[in-house]
Amino acid sequence: MKQDIAAKRTVEYAQSPNSQEDKVPYYAKEVLHRDLELVLVRHGTTLWNRERRYLGHSDLGLLPGAEQELEPLREKLQRHSFARIYCSDLIRCRQTLQIILPESELKPELEVGTHFESKPESRLELTSKWESERFLSNMSVGSTIMEPRLRELHFGEWDGKTYDMLKDVELYRAWIDEPQRITPPGGESWADFVNRLRKFLDSLYKWRVAMEVQPMGLTAAPPSILIVTHGGVIRQLACMLIPGHDFWSLNPKPGAAIRIQLRLAGPHNYIAKMLLH
8 A cells, every 4th residue: 555655656746747747758757766775773872871861962972881782783784785874973973883884984074054063172071982082083085974964953051961950940841842842042943953854854865866877677676874863863854754653653772773765756755664674
């Protein structure tokens, strides 16, 4: 049933007035059948995760023992081949990536106007120092793209705080009830959070279009994309892509991977479903 719906939507897209149907040869319409597999990985455990503190843009590293925690995922991913790898530029995600795919390297790729401030004096001392120097030296041109748009929601003044510390703050209680309407002091609005994730998805569409040299066959495996990011980002992407999902439908644990099959019918036009890992 889902396949029938997906096929119907693709046909409707190909035959829309904007597609200039009479001017485009049939083989070109098949290019509109653009599929991707997204493998979304949440970073490993940090001290603040363990202490149930809000952790947004604060640059906290993984706890000692991260290699053991992430070993099962590393073994699974060794059997995967990825067409592209994206990683949040925060250290906990970069450390996670280096453990699960040790051969990966990191390079920045920012669109014009994309910027997140990262002052050295605001960078927290890493709880796990065994990787810090290696990561600084690894930020050269390579196969992995550091992507600031994949950062967690910025919690502002509430970063590092627990529920018990904030439960009597009226604005915090309002934010818990309506995060789409309330913005944490000094933090990021929900609209800005969603907008940067939407721009990231659109960049995947542009890349998928640009990589095509010829139409994909019906039996060709879709390119697989690895995304190492944060729990809130994974929840929101699933909410944006998969019908019936809300923000709290998923609860990805540290070091967990979630697979999504994604059909790109056009900018802001996605058909997706969850896959078993």
